[in-house]
Amino acid sequence: MTPPLIGLLDCNNFFVSCERLFRPDLIGKPVLVLSSNDGCVVARSQEVKDIGVSMGVPYFQIKDIIQKHDITVFSSHFALYRDLSRRVFSVMRSELEVVEQYSIDEAFFRIEGEPLEVAFRVKLAVEKAVGIPVSVGVAPTKTLAKVANDRAKKSAGIHVLDTVIWRERAKKVPLAQIWGVGGKSELRYKQHGLQSVADLLQADPARVTKLFGIGGWRLQQELAGISVLSLQQKHDPQRSVMSSRSFPKTTTERSVLADAVSYHIRHAAADLRAQAQLAARLTVTIRPNRHGDFILRGGTKEVVLAVPTDDTFVLLEVAKNILFELYEAGVPYKKAGVVLSGLIPAGGGEQSLFDQAELGRHNSILAVVDRLNKREGKEVLLIGSRLSTHKWQALAEVCSPAYTTRWREIVTVNAK
Ligand SMILES: [Mg+2]
Known part of the structure; x- marks a missing residue:
């Protein structure tokens, strides 16, 4: 078959x-x-x-x-x-x-x-x-x-x-036009004399693997019509949720960064809840302007959460602490973002360590917030934002x- x-x-x-x-x-x-x-x-x-x-x-x-x-x-x-x-x-x-x-x-x-x-x-x-x-x-x-x-x-x-016609015309198709080939990889294929799809198809697979690794071998197989990148059988839940954005202007103010980070936490946590997942890790990134003396400043920090959660209140608290650690006065920041990772399905009993009453209260507040914000298509209810600066927004x-x-x-x- x-x-x-x-x-x-x-x-x-x-x-x-x-x-x-x-x-x-x-x-x-x-x-x-x-x-x-x-x-x-x-x-x-x-x-x-x-x-x-x-x-x-x-x-x-x-x-x-x-x-x-x-x-x-x-x-x-x-x-x-x-x-x-x-x-x-x-x-x-x-x-x-x-x-x-x-x-x-x-x-x-x-x-x-x-x-x-x-x-x-x-x-x-x-x-x-x-x-x-x-x-x-x-x-x-x-x-x-x-x-x-x-x-x-x-x-x-x-x-x-038509794979027969494809093979016949492969000489005329530059490798650079192929999905996943570009920039450095394009250059590396060229350095070894592989310009067109036909060049790669004719190369010895062992040599391809040696020169370009498993990725090169996969590409060769795929172009030959042998499927090695399989379709995912089921809808795979996302492995991480992220939210980040550049600011229209740089900022040196910690309060503006805090506002941006809390915006991203609210959005990422709402996505998490919509997917019925909990995050085990939280990463906060603040990045200075690419151009200038501050390129090496700023940074990223990931923390493992005490308990996997989708609770905006908990995540805001942790994110704020990370931000305050990362922040350096005087650095012109251009971007802030958060990533929630280590995702697991919600409802696995991981929350038993929490104070159940407080968790229940958070959950019902968050359910209302999600419903309202979704209906309005924007944040009408904000949690944890004491600022209305929005100096960093689009x-x-x-x-x-x-x-x-x-x-x-x-x-x-x-x-x-
Ligand atoms: Mg399209």
């Missing part, structure tokens, strides 16, 4: 498509989305790509081009994107047996049945239910499914890779409304 094929579904220009969903007047027109703090371009519509605007280019550099081509610009609106992302994957999970989410807008899945038929069915289901255009690539391996998906995007939105000057996540901004459709 031949092993099952792997599909990759990828949303087209995801952030742009999310914005267009509520602004259909922008379909076919140039649209771009900026990073938080409106720093640089993080998503482009096809029209913007055709104009020649690159990914990651700073906003201020292209203000003229934006005006000249009448490009519509949005700030990143992550609550909206996350919400639509969840919808995409829930449709996929209802249509397919094995789905492995890979990023906010991509998921691998197992093809069961006729490949074209399955690809078409899932594409149609997502587009109909969510309204976001998607592309589907199908191939024997994850790495080739990525290749197939790129081709799908350039054609009708579906591409089933300047979302052109943010689209929270169409799907905030009641007050939900679109009203008038049926005639």
Whole structure:
């Protein structure tokens, strides 16, 4: 029996498509989305790509081009994107047996049945239910499914890779175009004379392993159509939860950092509760400006928690202590963040050491907080923030409304 094929579904220009969903007047027109703090371009519509605007280019550099081509610009609106992302994957999970989410807008899945038929069915289901255009690539391996998906995007939105033709054309495909190859690894392959996919396919596997390690061998196998990067059979709960962000301006104030860290703790802990997990470890990071004399300052510290927890109050206390240890007066900090790791499923009885009464009180407060904040799509109830400085927060000057996540901004459709 031949092993099952792997599909990759990828949303087209995801952030742009999310914005267009509520602004259909922008379909076919140039649209771009900026990073938080409106720093640089993080998503482009096809029209913007055709104009020649690159990914990651700073906003201020292209203000003229934006005006000249009448490009519509949005700030990143992550609550909206996350919400639509969840919808995409829930449709996929209802249509397919094995789905492995890979990023906010991509998921691998197992093809069961006729490949074209399955690809078409899932594409149609997502587009109909969510309204976001998607592309589907199908191939024997994850790495080739990525290749197939790129081709799908350039054609009708579906591409089933023919491995015979793939091998014939492998000479013309640079290794640098392949998923996972880039930067240092690209350079290392080049140094050993491997430029194209064909070069790697023809190399002796033992030599490949010796030169590039297990990663090189895996890549060779995957490109040859032998699947070694398996699909995760079940939805794998996340291994860690993180929240971090750069500040629009550097700060030397401890109180501002404390405000930022407590914001991140509240968000990460709410994510943890939504996934029914507890964290055993907490990491706090504060980072100085990359440019300048302070690059080596600041830092990161991880602590193992006394008891795995999802309790915002407990995490805030620990995080504050870590921050105060890390903080150095006079250093211009540019970023703060937290990571909750060592995750285990909640409800395993780990909390028995706690004072049950207090825990119960925290849990019911947190349940109310989560419900309200989720409904509003932003923090209406804050825990542990005594400051309202928000000096470090994103300047979302052109943010689209929270169409799907905030009641007050939900679109009203008038049926005639
Ligand atoms: Mg995409």
